[in-house]
Amino acid sequence: xxxxxxxxxxxxxxxxxxxxxxxxxxxxxxxxxxxxxxxxxxxxxxxxxxxxxxxxxxxxxxxxxxxxxxxxxxxxxxxxxxx
Numbered sequence: 001x002x003x004x005x006x007x008x009x010x011x012x013x014x015x016x017x018x019x020x021x022x023x024x025x026x027x028x029x030x031x032x033x034x035x036x037x038x039x040x041x042x043x044x045x046x047x048x049x050x051x052x053x054x055x056x057x058x059x060x061x062x063x064x065x066x067x068x069x070x071x072x073x074x075x076x077x078x079x080x081x082x083x
Contacts, residue, residue, distance in 0.1 A: 002058035004065065006048035006077065009041035014073050016065045018058040022049060047077045 003022050007015045007029060015038050019025035028034035029044045038044050052058035065073065 002052045002055050004050045004052055004058045004061040005046060006065065006073065007038065007044040008047045009038060009044050011041050013041060014047075014070065015041075015044065016062055016073075018052075018055070018062050020055075022046075048080055 002018055002020050004018050009015060029038045030042055032039045052061055
């Protein structure tokens with residue numbers, strides 16, 4: 001199973017990525033060994049995740065989320081948080 005996820009970085013920016021092991025990937029982001037973007041912006045917090053059928057579906061969802069404006073991403077986060 002693949003997962004598309006959004007992180008909130010310490011500088012309040014949002015980062016979108018995909019993985020097949022979310023816990024391991026979050027640990028790597030917070031250790032500074034995952035994405036170059038999050039390396040200098042840690043610690044990060046998971047604010048959204050969505051299961052996808054396969055890597056292709058996860059990549060397509062990641063691209064769709066990356067095309068959203070910041071406001072739209074915040075609405076997506078709020079919709080799953082029940083706010």
